[in-house]
Amino acid sequence: MADQDSRAGMRYGTPEIVAYLDALHAPHDEGLAAAFAAPGREGMPAIQVGISDGKLVEMLMRLAAVEKAVEVGTLAGYSAVRIARGLRPSGRLWTIEFDPRHADVARRAIASAGHAERVEVCVGAGLEVLPTLEAHGPFDAVFIDADKENYDAYGRWAAAHLRPGGMLLGDNAYLFGELLDDTRRGAAMRRFHEEACLHFDTVCIPTPDGLLLGIKR
Ligand code: SAH
Ligand code: DHB
Ligand code: MG
Numbered sequence: 657m658a659d660q661d662s663r664a665g666m667r668y669g670t671p672e673i674v675a676y677l678d679a680l681h682a683p684h685d686e687g688l689a690a691a692f693a694a695p696g697r698e699g700m701p702a703i704q705v706g707i708s709d710g711k712l713v714e715m716l717m718r719l720a721a722v723e724k725a726v727e728v729g730t731l732a733g734y735s736a737v738r739i740a741r742g743l744r745p746s747g748r749l750w751t752i753e754f755d756p757r758h759a760d761v762a763r764r765a766i767a768s769a770g771h772a773e774r775v776e777v778c779v780g781a782g783l784e785v786l787p788t789l790e791a792h793g794p795f796d797a798v799f800i801d802a803d804k805e806n807y808d809a810y811g812r813w814a815a816a817h818l819r820p821g822g823m824l825l826g827d828n829a830y831l832f833g834e835l836l837d838d839t840r841r842g843a844a845m846r847r848f849h850e851e852a853c854l855h856f857d858t859v860c861i862p863t864p865d866g867l868l869l870g871i872k873r
Contacts, residue, residue, distance in 0.1 A: 682711035687769025694732035704734040717742025722796040727751040729802030733762035740771040794819040801827040808847035815855040829866030
């Protein structure tokens with residue numbers, strides 16, 4: 657139940673509650689477990705989305721019957737597997753990763769989860785790769801989860817290349833609690849939010865680090 661504290665941002669979740677609910681509502685099969693474990697196993701930063709965040713992204717893809725999706729920031733492919741599972745049977749995901757080692761690990765994780773044919777891992781910087789995908793558009797969903805300094809530019813690209821009714825998602829929308837800081841990435845993330853409002857119906861879902869959801873007007 658909402659009360660003044662929880663409306664203002666206080667959480668009642670504890671590590672034990674989160675673990676119980678992740679296991680109950682968002683259980684991992686082998687493919688998801690392997691993709692989730694890959695960053696730790698491969699010496700990459702373990703900065704994949706949370707388990708329930710991943711399930712939320714998957715379910716939003718399903719609810720919106722997404723056919724064509726773009727992700728910026730693949731890491732080891734955990735969120736890509738979640739997105740792929742939420743797509744329509746004929747759906748396709750283009751996911752962009754700057755670090756070729758991450759992209760290699762992700763391709764393997766995505767293939768062992770059974771989604772190699774519907775997911776293309778594109779190696780390069782988001783700002784360079786996105787224009788090369790435009791011929792496949794307009795898109796039904798864009799999930800942004802890469803370098804925070806460029807979220808505003810990624811959001812602008814999404815506004816231009818999502819169909820009306822298409823879905824924008826932005827992870828780390830609280831910027832690790834630094835959204836209101838006077839920093840370059842703070843300013844970029846605030847611009848992402850403020851410009852999203854101009855082109856999308858928006859809400860910031862209060863996941864642990866905030867998930868911006870927009871529906872393109
Ligand atoms: N979405 C992933 C996590 C992504 S972590 C998941 O939930 O499983 C962020 C990733 O973005 C890292 O792998 C990092 O290498 C990549 N990245 C950083 N800057 C980038 C850029 N400019 N373009 C594309 N990817 C970038
Ligand atoms: C970092 C990046 C993310 O996308 C995330 O969800 C958590 C942490 C990071 O760069 O530290
Ligand atoms: Mg993230």
